[in-house]
Amino acid sequence: MRTRLSLALIALVLAAATLTTTSPATAVGDMDCGDFDTQAQAQNFFNNHNPSADPHQLDGDGDGVVCESNPCPCITGGGGGGNNGGDAGTGPRVRHQRATVIRVVDGDTVEVNLTPGPNATVRMLGIDTPEVFGGVECHGPGASRATKKMLPRGTRVRLTSDPSQDLTDRYGRILRYVAKGKLDVNRRLVNRGHARVYVYDNTPFKRVRAYRTAQTFAKRHHLGLWDC
16 A cells, blocks of 8 residues: 555656656746846846747847846857856947936936946937027927936936947947836837937947837827927
């Protein structure tokens, strides 16, 4: 009797083991960037779990690089170890930095204190907001108010460069995507009609497709500057 019970228990254990050895793509629950401590962890997970379909929607802009606002170590593209912000040893490096907001200058420009490091002026990548200096443009004040609301003094942010763009502009401002938690602030400003997509020197930035989709939404609903 004991032998039969033991055999039955063994059979149940083997059956359970079989059920839990499903393919990695289906065995893992829904994941997002907040589930990973670093960009490299997220990228390795993405590369090993059906990247062409992106079932966890980690690559919002479709450029093959996921969770770009996560802290380094960082890697890009098709796997291999991290190099603190590079492209697995090739191509321009993606720079990731943490910072604290000091003040908002206008809709697309923010002064921050880098962590660790000096103060810096950030020109938000891929967007342009109506002017408030040297002549006030329609919705300029509204765009500045929107950015101030999203990035009040003391807000902790993550800054990410784009390998297709320069690190700084001609005024010495650093060019970065700005993330507040999981929020891409640059894209949100476009989506709410506070900014338009800006491609410098005919060189599209990596997230341009997602930003243009956000702009189409704002234009369709006559939001912000699209109601001027």
